[in-house]
Amino acid sequence: MAKGFKNTKQRSAIMNLLAERNTPLTAEEIGEAIAPSYPKLALSTVYRNLELFTNAGLLEKSFFQDGVTRYSLAKGHHGHYLICTGCQEKIRLEDCPLHELEHKLTDETGFTITDHDLTLYGLCPACKGKTKNGK
Amino acid sequence: MAKGFKNTKQRSAIMNLLAERNTPLTAEEIGEAIAPSYPKLALSTVYRNLELFTNAGLLEKSFFQDGVTRYSLAKGHHGHYLICTGCQEKIRLEDCPLHELEHKLTDETGFTITDHDLTLYGLCPACKGKTKNGK
DNA sequence: TTACGTGCAAACTTTTTGCCTAGAC
């Protein structure tokens, strides 16, 4: 574990989980996923470490439509998510088509644009099928 | 007030405020803004009505980087925000350049894309000046 | 051994719900 933090079992477990799942998770989901191995893991520990790793640049926060903060491994490069509103599957989009838009807005508004969030929502092929049949 | 709701002072006050400000506000900001006129206004009333209006299509929710839900008048057409991280000014962008991206993603992933969030963050010209001088 | 990290409990913030009264129609 880089950065001069102490390497604890809890910290490894959090980072390993996020590496395995490779999708944004809430603090609670992380706590539950780790509970089988470390039943006493406190949610406050999860929050403290997520915050620590985020500040260190190892993780990034995402905010989706339910207002709950999710964390995922920080990719060096920029990306966004396409989320299925049926099964919550999250697909990371490696492509970011917004630089052109940012230049245009800088010209129009005088803002220096430093960051943006883009998230798309829809139904994946599997959930489309379910909606048609079920109900 | 349309839609068959009862027209109460509280509901008018909420909608009038959102129409005046024309920017996304949190439930708490709405409550504080209305307090001078209706000191007993309960935050639960604000939340209930914001939810009601959102379901009726009169308001829309926005989720920014602090994880607090904000509400604003629903424009018939689609738009996004450019937010100054210095003064929190929120500029609505009437343009949405993402339809092309959505088509591309539909082809690539098979998703039916139903919605998306796009928010840009930066420093407005005034706050850029302050950052340079102050500190 | 020492300082940092953890668990636990309590506090805090944001949002939701139940219940009874008040007010719109």
Added chain:
DNA sequence: GTCTAGGCAAAAAGTTTGCACGTAA
């Protein structure tokens, strides 16, 4: 007068903090 809406208080959900003990280095 009826039935929806509002006020109040408590609860629920998500997150943060203080403190004493545990543990990596």
